[in-house]
Amino acid sequence: MTVNDDSFTNWKNREEIAESMIPLIGKLHRERDVTVLLHSRSLVNKSVVSILKTHRFARQIAGAELSVTETMPFLKALTTLDLGPSQIDLGMLATMYKADERGLSVEEFTAEAVAGATGANKIDRREPRDVVLYGFGRIGRLVARLLIEKAGSGNGLRLRAIVVRGGGAQDIVKRASLLRRDSIHGQFQGTITVDEDSSTIVANGNAIKVIYADDPSSVDYTQYGIRDAILIDNTGKWRDREGLSEHLRPGIDKVVLTAPGKGDVPNIVHGVNHDTIKPDEQILSCASCTTNAIVPPLKAMDDEYGVLRGHVETVHSFTNDQNLLDNYHKAERRGRSAPLNMVITETGAASAVAKALPDLKAKISGSSIRVPVPDVSIAILNLQLARETTREEVHDYLREVSLTSPLKRQIDFTTAPDAVSSDFIGSRHASIVDAGALKVDGDNAILYLWYDNEFGYSCQVVRVVQHVSGVEYPTYPATAV
Structure with missing residues (x-):
């Protein structure tokens, strides 16, 4: 048998194993509210090829490819346990098992x-929590996709409504089309189907x-059967x-x-300060x-x-607040054509750091350049270290x-x-x-940080909403803090 034959046979074997993983992952998710991860990447609702690619990606960070032959035994073991709602990382299980003697x-x-998710230790399944989207632009539609995707068990967040200004004939059909295609x-x-008579979009x-x-003052959400909902304002108008208190309607x-909050509105970055949210806090921001x-x-x-001390320079994709072609804009430079120019502008991210990291004493400055790409940006973080x-x-x-920290x-x-x-389009990381591109010279370090400023940010928003709603379940195996 040739090397090519060996490679193809190996691929088909792994393909078969990945195929057999799908129903096990799906059943755990639907029946027990268990989300199966691989190095913090969800395997729920993934195809055979996606599962294999996620395993292969581990070689970039862990130094070696993780095979489904290694993770499948752990998945099978999970199906025999009396599991409660949780997130379980097969990659971490396999890595820790190798190191266990x-x-x-x-x-x-x-x-x-x-063990923390089994038997007497397991937590109760949460009741579904209603969510309303106020505004249905780029972020609103991506958050909607994520909420729909995560509704598999029926016990998490439930997108009940979106609030928009009337847009004329076939408004709902056009909005559904924008949700369907991006x-x-x-x-x-x-x-996705549309019921124009009842003004309803049915997605999965x-x-x-x-x-x-x-x-906001003209809406009574209770007349739609919505109770104790979390409203996500995607407009940035308030x-x-x-x-923002205007949204606190029935x-x-x-x-x-x-968007970044002003005044005493808490700016929350999930993974960093989400645990500081007070239970009675009704208004908060996910920052930028x-x-x-x-x-x-x-x-x-x-x-x-x-x-x-530090300085952040962001090279940012253009956004809807810029002009397609040269035209009047109240802000300097942003009136110039976004897809034709690099545009120097300001960023509030550096000043927002103080709200999310109040213990950081370093002064962080920042500036930004908008560039002609529609999504994904890069932040160049230049730090003087202690x-x-x-x-x-x-x-x-x-x-x-x-790989292993609480920030994974x-x-x-x-x-x-x-x-x-x-x-990095579609990356779920912040x-x-x-x-x-990493550069280090003595006490100076320069980090190059890619980020999907649309989808990655939307994932962070959903994580914050999960946390405040009580449906953010613990992850196992536990990592060191």
């Missing part, structure tokens, strides 16, 4: 590693009421507590803003996409090396952070030698460390 079987090790993020994974069985209103319990991109690696670097280090040390430290859902890591911005 006690001679336990896979079944014994798995039962021990996820020029950057591709086709919606599932089916989720009935989503479309409510037309010109301002950013302070007074303005049926709405909390308001989450997808750039703040979410820089704060997790900034915290990681400060924890290990100390940060004395001690000298080496490139190798920082490289290995950030790789380990992306926020920070990703790539060693791809020819990575470019479009490679930022991705580009290992090849």
